[in-house]
Amino acid sequence: MALETELNRWINLEKVSLLALDQSVHGGKILTQIIRGFGIRNVRTFSKISDARDALRTGSFDLIIADPAATEGDEDGIELVRWLRRQDRNINRFAPVILVSGHSTPSMVRRSRDSGANFFVAKPLTATTLLERILWVARDKRPFVEVGEYLGPDRRFKEKGPPEGAAGRRTNDDTDQHPEEQQKGAA
């Protein structure tokens, strides 16, 4: 979705409660200013992972935006997401998570992908990019899947079912051909 073509569309984020984690105080301020500009009033911003974790234990959030590079001891923002997804009784366990990262090493990108976050966004942050991602996540209908160590949104963006000739691993696997594949087959 290109927001430039939808500038007159109405959105209402007033009732969204959001947790933000950014190790840089000023990075957190920039993020908070952008978010408040979108109309989100209930924003709690943290610079320490332990404080963010405490808030996730006790509060309820509709959206989490975290910097994967935030570190405290041996833990980082990615570990916080992994921890959250493994909390059986936590109300925020399935809350959408957008990871917002500055410089990223290949291993950070790989770990972020496997953490269970919904989306990975590169800094520097712009209001347009962040709002696009928030609205995208709000429309995201992918189920959460739990397989091996992974718990998070289904990483298959297109449900094409299992590979041809292979039995699906999931009870809800779409064993019918994807419409595009059907068209190719018919051609």
Place this chain on the structure above:
Amino acid sequence: MTHIVRTHRVENRLAKAVSTSGGVTIGEALQRAKLGVEQVRDEVMVALDAKIAEIDTVTMPANFDGTAATMARVYMLANEVLNEAGAFDLSELSEAGRSLCELTANWRDGGIDVQPVRVHVIAMKSLRRPDIAGDSSLRTAVVEGLRAVTAKLSAQARVAAAPAR
């Protein structure tokens, strides 16, 4: 190896919250966000200069110890410069921060020659000078120089890290 897959169909509370009537247009939301960011510009610029000054201090040859802790600190500060300069359209300064991140990420365990780091510090300080900040061709030249330094050293680091045949 076969894994058992469990699927959870969960309520998207964000979708529910967003779908209520009222609010603002997307254009207005973006405009308000940009105005909000402008409100913290002065404060962030002061902080940016302080971060560049700290990188400068810890990487002066007389102070530089080259330890992993120092490199991690320089990497973190450079990452903050990348983000915070970029949020205010200081794209060349942001790019200088990214280049320094790239450089130091290859030497997170120490062992780096401080000179290329110093080149980045001088470039960052230059990009904050009004005469250079106001001249786009000079800004571009500064960043292109940094990219060349980092690309050369990163290639050397990859060769050094590659297993011997």
